[in-house]
Structure formats: structure tokens, C-alpha cells
Amino acid sequence: MGKRSRQRQKNQNAGRDNRDTAGWGAGYADIIKENKLFENYYKELGLVPEGEFEQFMEAMREPLPATIRITGYKSHAKEILHCLKEKYFKDIQELEIDGQKIEAPQPLSWYPDEQAWHTNMSRKIIRKSPLLEKFHQFLVSETESGNISRQEAVSMIPPLLLKIEPHHKILDMCAAPGSKTAQLIEMLHADMDVPFPEGFVIANDVDNKRCYLLVHQAKRLNSPCIMVVNHDASCIPTLEINSNGKKDVLFYDRILCDVPCSGDGTMRKNIDVWKKWTTSNSLHLHGKGMELQLRIAVRGVEQLAVGGRMVYSTCSLNPIEDEAVIAALLEKSEGALELADCSADLPGLKWMPGVTSWKLMTKEGQWYTDWSEVPSSRHTQIRPTMFPQKDSEKLASFHLERCMRILPHHQNTGGFFVAVLVKKAPMPWNKRYPKLRKDSKLSSSAAQTSSSKEAPSPGDTPHLPPEGSTEKVERNMMMTPSSPPYSKSFYDLSPDFPKLNVLTRTHEGKKRNLYMVSKELRNVLLNNSERMKVINTGVKVWSRNSEGEEFGCAFRLAQEGIYTLQPYIRSRIIRVSVEDIKVLLTQENPYLSKLEDEAHAQAQKIGMGSIVLKYIPNPNNPGEPQCPIQLCGWRGKTSIRAFVPRNERFHYLRMLGVEVFRDKQGLGQKRSDGEKDGKEEAEDAAEKDEEQEEERACEGDCNEKGLTDSTS
Numbered sequence: 115m116g117k118r119s120r121q122r123q124k125n126q127n128a129g130r131d132n133r134d135t136a137g138w139g140a141g142y143a144d145i146i147k148e149n150k151l152f153e154n155y156y157k158e159l160g161l162v163p164e165g166e167f168e169q170f171m172e173a174m175r176e177p178l179p180a181t182i183r184i185t186g187y188k189s190h191a192k193e194i195l196h197c198l199k200e201k202y203f204k205d206i207q208e209l210e211i212d213g214q215k216i217e218a219p220q221p222l223s224w225y226p227d228e229q230a231w232h233t234n235m236s237r238k239i240i241r242k243s244p245l246l247e248k249f250h251q252f253l254v255s256e257t258e259s260g261n262i263s264r265q266e267a268v269s270m271i272p273p274l275l276l277k278i279e280p281h282h283k284i285l286d287m288c289a290a291p292g293s294k295t296a297q298l299i300e301m302l303h304a305d306m307d308v309p310f311p312e313g314f315v316i317a318n319d320v321d322n323k324r325c326y327l328l329v330h331q332a333k334r335l336n337s338p339c340i341m342v343v344n345h346d347a348s349c350i351p352t353l354e355i356n357s358n359g360k361k362d363v364l365f366y367d368r369i370l371c372d373v374p375c376s377g378d379g380t381m382r383k384n385i386d387v388w389k390k391w392t393t394s395n396s397l398h399l400h401g402k403g404m405e406l407q408l409r410i411a412v413r414g415v416e417q418l419a420v421g422g423r424m425v426y427s428t429c430s431l432n433p434i435e436d437e438a439v440i441a442a443l444l445e446k447s448e449g450a451l452e453l454a455d456c457s458a459d460l461p462g463l464k465w466m467p468g469v470t471s472w473k474l475m476t477k478e479g480q481w482y483t484d485w486s487e488v489p490s491s492r493h494t495q496i497r498p499t500m501f502p503q504k505d506s507e508k509l510a511s512f513h514l515e516r517c518m519r520i521l522p523h524h525q526n527t528g529g530f531f532v533a534v535l536v537k538k539a540p541m542p543w544n545k546r547y548p549k550l551r552k553d554s555k556l557s558s559s560a561a562q563t564s565s566s567k568e569a570p571s572p573g574d575t576p577h578l579p580p581e582g583s584t585e586k587v588e589r590n591m592m593m594t595p596s597s598p599p600y601s602k603s604f605y606d607l608s609p610d611f612p613k614l615n616v617l618t619r620t621h622e623g624k625k626r627n628l629y630m631v632s633k634e635l636r637n638v639l640l641n642n643s644e645r646m647k648v649i650n651t652g653v654k655v656w657s658r659n660s661e662g663e664e665f666g667c668a669f670r671l672a673q674e675g676i677y678t679l680q681p682y683i684r685s686r687i688i689r690v691s692v693e694d695i696k697v698l699l700t701q702e703n704p705y706l707s708k709l710e711d712e713a714h715a716q717a718q719k720i721g722m723g724s725i726v727l728k729y730i731p732n733p734n735n736p737g738e739p740q741c742p743i744q745l746c747g748w749r750g751k752t753s754i755r756a757f758v759p760r761n762e763r764f765h766y767l768r769m770l771g772v773e774v775f776r777d778k779q780g781l782g783q784k785r786s787d788g789e790k791d792g793k794e795e796a797e798d799a800a801e802k803d804e805e806q807e808e809e810r811a812c813e814g815d816c817n818e819k820g821l822t823d824s825t826s
């Protein structure tokens with residue numbers, strides 16, 4: 115055994131020792147991290163700078179540090195960050211275990227507002243310190259309640275490069291499991307005071323089961339601006355919208371095209387790739403069903419508004435899945451597309467410019483540098499679009515160097531590829547597309563109204579099936595507008611309440627829940643029910659409550675829609691303090707008198723039924739949470755109760771300094787239930803389960819023995 119091999123073996127053994135302990139909650143199977151074909155291929159391609167190949171390979175063999183992203187909307191995310199910094203990070207920085215300083219979590223330098231962190235603590239270390247155990251539990255519980263998400267650092271890049279604004283219409287073409295979708299939704303809601311941003315996200319995935327992961331992910335954000343659909347992205351239907359009484363084609367301002375790929379950039383996490391990697395995975399994906407990655411990307415740019423941006427990304431380092439797809443797209447576009455220069459967009463991020471030359475290797479190790487060398491027996495597997503452009507002038511005009519390849523050893527991440535395309539003109543095969551209006555307040559779809567007569571001609575790929583066409587979707591989550599079955603005066607809804615945006619799931623009998631979608635998403639939904647397979651949309655704002663009928667309130671407020679609805683509610687609001695929230699969230703059915711004087715007085719003036727409990731932060735009291743908190747509740751005869759699901763309840767308590775963690779067994783149980791629920795949630799039949807679950811969650815799940823108030 116040579117010196118290098120011995121060293122490698124040593125590293126691998128060391129890696130194996132770490133396996134059960136590395137990362138946060140990670141467990142690794144016994145796999146030899148070696149693949150000669152992989153090594154030869156990437157050495158030969160020269161993607162890694164001179165002299166760094168060993169470092170590259172060593173990094174690939176190391177377990178990936180855990181990265182977390184604080185999810186949710188602005189002031190809430192800030193509050194969680196504050197909590198992390200004040201309660202944990204400060205103390206961890208000082209911590210020594212067995213005489214060794216602990217590597218404290220570090221923010222990702224290029225992620226805005228310190229909302230993303232990486233931590234390299236092993237399980238073994240965590241177990242040795244009560245402080246780290248607590249920190250770990252905090253992370254796990256907040257992840258469970260959806261306020262922190264574990265997401266690979268590199269996977270956070272594409273949404274940032276899309277430069278989302280709240281009015282953007284966004285299509286996420288291959289969206290499941292949805293970590294990037296969540297980022298997109300959060301960006302739409304940059305201003306928390308706007309309950310219905312003008313923009314929306316349509317998140318799509320071809321895999322029906324994985325669509326329910328998307329539903330689960332999106333549900334945590336309680337947004338009325340998200341719709342989950344289930345189509346093959348390479349032929350996702352063109353949608354229609356009604357613009358001032360005229361039918362128009364919907365073009366997107368932003369598209370995320372995070373395509374299926376061989377995933378060799380994820381070897382540090384998905385160590386199975388070590389065993390399975392051959393170049394045929396890449397050839398297959400680029401070439402599958404005639405160039406799947408390319409076909410998806412082409413479908414994307416067809417649906418992009420002129421002036422819009424599309425991000426193409428893969429977690430593969432292979433130019434066949436990366437630059438080759440981009441080059442083929444640019445070639446087809448005949449100048450309609452341009453690669454954007456993003457070099458200044460994420461200061462601090464290290465990346466390698468895209469390459470202009472590469473060659474192909476088969477799984478038998480046979481190399482081809484040009485299409486002309488490929489025998490016809492290989493023509494179904496190897497496609498001409500896989501080779502670099504031969505015309506050097508044309509090649510230079512593509513500016514492939516603007517693509518970004520992230521190498522694992524440069525900043526201890528996974529490998530990744532990302533390219534940002536800007537649409538300068540209609541695609542050559544649909545020349546007459548209208549332009550985006552300059553007025554940033556107006557969305558592309560609205561801007562295109564004026565030219566609606568110039569809709570794509572027959573034969574253009576984005577066609578609209580005729581009204582009543584047979585291109586119907588097989589199964590759909592149908593939503594229909596609902597006239598308010600609740601008494602408007604009960605909640606004293608303001609005159610600007612968008613009552614048209616209230617929808618109900620279509621089924622026989624009494625409506626159980628009422629949902630809200632934004633005006634623009636309603637437009638999409640109601641004009642495309644025949645062509646779209648909608649898995650889920652809308653945020654639940656009211657739930658039927660038969661007990662309430664006698665008080666003029668057949669529908670009680672639902673916690674998940676409270677931030678959407680509350681700005682329009684003008685009565686039945688009780689302003690509460692931090693202490694009041696603690697009482698409401700830790701006691702099952704406290705007497706009104708348990709509230710502090712101010713809230714008690716307000717509660718006494720309100721009749722029985724659904725209420726809003728509202729906490730408004732006081733900037734002069736920085737010791738208290740600085741984000742607004744709104745809870746749904748019920749004013750009973752002599753008592754009051756918060757109707758807040760368990761996860762959220764625990765989250766708010768933690769923000770108020772109450773240490774509350776579910777036992778490990780409970781967490782595991784909940785997680786697997788949650789996955790199953792994801793599927794059920796979106797189906798009409800599951801509405802009832804949902805309600806019951808919520809009722810259960812609201813009923814005494816917070817018995818006091820599980821809670822300790824660290825502030826007291």
C-alpha cells in the first residue's frame with residue numbers, strides 16, 4: 115500500500131469512527147468512500163484548480179457539517195435568531211469539553227441577516243454537555259415546529275439569486291421536498307404587514323407522493339400565496355388568467371428550475387453515491403426521454419416573462435448536466451436568453467466559473483470529445499447537446515464562465531451548480547410574447563394584458579387547451595368561492611376584507627373549513643381547474659364550530675390563518691401581555707381572572723365565542739419578544755382558552771423563555787405521523803382528521819409537568 119493509499123485508509127477509518135457521531139443526528143452505513151471512475155473522471159475534466167484535487171477528494175469523504183436556516187417571516191425569524199444567540203451561542207463559545215474548545219456554530223457569511231448557520235458538533239460531543247444537549251433539543255424542537263429547517267448550505271443559493279420581490283409570480287418546477295420553495299414563500303412575505311402579497315408561488319413536482327412533502331413544508335408557513343401542483347415539468351400546462359375581463363396567458367416573473375440530477379455533489383451526505391456513481395447516471399439524466407433536464411429547462415424559459423429570471427441548478431458537478439444543458443438552451447434561444455453575471459450577488463461565497471470545454475466518458479471508461487466520434491450504437495444514450503459548442507465565437511458569446519460551480523473543499527459544503535438566465539426577448543419559436551412592464555408594482559401577468567391579442571400562435575409550445583378540452587386533470591383538489599357563512603358583524607370585518615378570496619373545498623353537505631388565497635392565486639385557480647392538477651392551496655382561516663352557532667359564530671378562527679385574517683378583524687381582540695400568553699399556553703382552561711388586569715377587563719366586555727389574543731411588542735422592553743404574536747382563542751363563560759396547535763404552542767413558549775421540549779419518543783412518533791398526515795391533509799376526506807387533530811392539539815396537550823419557566 116502506497117503512502118497516499120495508507121493515508122486515505124486512515125482517513126476512512128477515522129471517518130468510520132465518526133460516522134455514528136458526526137453531524138446532527140446523522141448515522142452512516144459502513145461504506146468505503148472510494149470510486150476510481152469518479153476520481154479519474156473529475157481529474158481528467160480539470161474542474162478542480164491545480165493542486166487542489168486531493169483536498170477536493172478529502173472533503174468529499176468528510177461528513178457534511180449540519181446547516182440550519184431560520185425559517186418563517188421576518189420579525190419571527192429575528193426573534194429566533196435572538197434566542198439562539200442570547201441563550202446558546204454565547205455560552206457555547208466559552209465552552210470547553212475534555213480540555214478542548216468547542217467549535218461554536220458560525221453564520222454562513224453570504225446568507226443575509228445571519229439567518230443560516232453551520233455547526234459541526236458530533237453527537238458524542240453533544241452528549242457530554244448539558245448546554246449542548248439543550249441546544250440540540252432546541253434545534254430539534256424548532257425544526258419540528260417548522261421554525262428552523264435543516265437545509266444544505268448550497269441548496270440555499272438558488273432562491274437568493276432569483277432576487278424575489280413580493281409581487282413576483284413564481285414557478286418552482288421541480289420543487290419537492292420543498293426547502294427552496296419555503297425560501298421563496300418567505301421572500302414573498304418580506305413585509306409582514308401585507309397579508310396578501312401580490313405575487314405567488316406555484317410549486318410543482320412530477321411525483322405525487324413527494325407533492326405531499328411540499329404541502330407539509332408549505333403548510334408551516336401559513337401563506338395564502340402558495341399552490342402545489344403535480345405535473346411533469348417538461349410539459350407543465352400553460353395557465354390562463356383573467357386580466358380585466360380578458361383571458362390571458364400567465365407568464366412567470368421568476369422560475370426555479372432545480373432539476374433532477376445524478377447528485378454527485380451530495381456524496382458527503384448521500385454516501386450511497388460512492389457505490390453507485392458512474393457517468394451513465396449523468397448521461398441518462400441529460401439524455402433521459404430525450405434530454406429531460408434540457409426539456410424541463412426549455413419549458414421553463416417558454417413560460418418566463420420577458421425581463422424575468424430563471425435559475426437552473428443541480429447538485430451535480432458534471433458539465434453534462436450543467437454547462438451542456440445551459441449551452442444547449444442558449445443555442446436554442448438565439449440570443450433571447452442571457453446568462454446573468456452574479457459575481458457580486460453573494461459576497462463571501464466561493465465558487466468556480468463555469469467551464470467551456472469538457473468531454474464525455476462512458477461507464478466503461480471510453481472517452482469522446484466530439485459527437486462525430488460517437489458510434490451510432492450509442493446515439494440513444496449520448497446526444498449531440500452533451501458536447502461543447504465547436505464554434506468558438508458562439509461559445510464565447512454564451513459566457514459560460516458566468517455559471518457558478520461550488521466545490522466542497524472551498525467552504526466545507528456539498529458540491530453544486532447554479533446558473534441564472536435572463537430572458538431578453540421572446541423565444542424564437544414564440545416570437546410575439548409581450549414584455550414585462552417597467553412598473554415594478556405591476557406583475558408580469560398584469561402587464562401582459564395589453565398585448566393579450568398577441569397570445570402565442572398555434573404550434574407554439576405554450577398552448578392553452580380549449581375550454582372544455584379533454585386535457586382534463588385526473589384528480590383535483592377543487593376549491594370554490596364561498597359566500598360568507600359567518601356573521602360579518604360578529605368579527606366586524608373591515609370594508610376592505612377581500613371576501614371574494616374566501617374559498618371552500620368542494621364537497622357535498624356543510625362546509626367545514628374556509629380557506630383564503632390571494633386575489634392573484636384565486637384568478638389562477640378559478641381559470642385553470644380543467645388543466646391543473648392542484649394538490650393543495652389556501653390557508654385555513656375559519657373552521658366550523660357547531661357550539662358557536664348560538665353566539666352568532668358558526669365558524670371559529672383557525673390559528674393557521676390568523677396572521678392573514680387578523681388585519682381585517684376589528685372586534686373580539688384582546689390585547690395580552692407576555693405573562694398572559696404564558697398562562698394561556700400552559701394552562702388548559704384558565705379562569706378569566708388569571709389574566710392580567712388589562713386583558714381581564716377586555717375579556718369581560720366580550721361575549722362568548724372565538725377571539726383573537728394579540729401581543730404587540732414594546733420596543734422599550736427589549737427583554738420581551740420583539741415580534742407580534744397572534745393567537746386564536748375561545749372566550750367561555752368564565753374561562754378563556756387558546757386554540758393553538760401543540761407545535762406552535764411550544765414554539766411560542768420557548769420564545770417567551772419557557773423551556774419546553776417534548777420527550778424524544780414523542781418527537782419520533784410525531785414525525786412519522788406528520789409524514790403520513792401530509793398526504794391525508796390535502797384530501798377532502800382528511801379535513802375532518804385535521805380538525806380533530808387540531809382540537810386534540812388544543813385540548814390540554816400542554817400539561818404543566820412538561821414545562822418549566824426558566825425565567826422564574
Ligand SMILES: C[S@@+](CC[C@H](N)C(=O)[O-])C[C@H]1O[C@@H](n2cnc3c(N)ncnc32)[C@H](O)[C@@H]1O
Binds near residue numbers: 290346348
Ligand atoms: C433535486 S430534487 C428538487 C429539490 C427541491 N427543489 C428542493 O429544494 O427541495 C428534484 C425533484 O424533481 C422531481 N422531478 C423529477 N422529474 C421531474 C419532472 N419531469 N417534472 C417535475 N419534477 C420532476 C423529483 O421528484 C424531485 O422531487
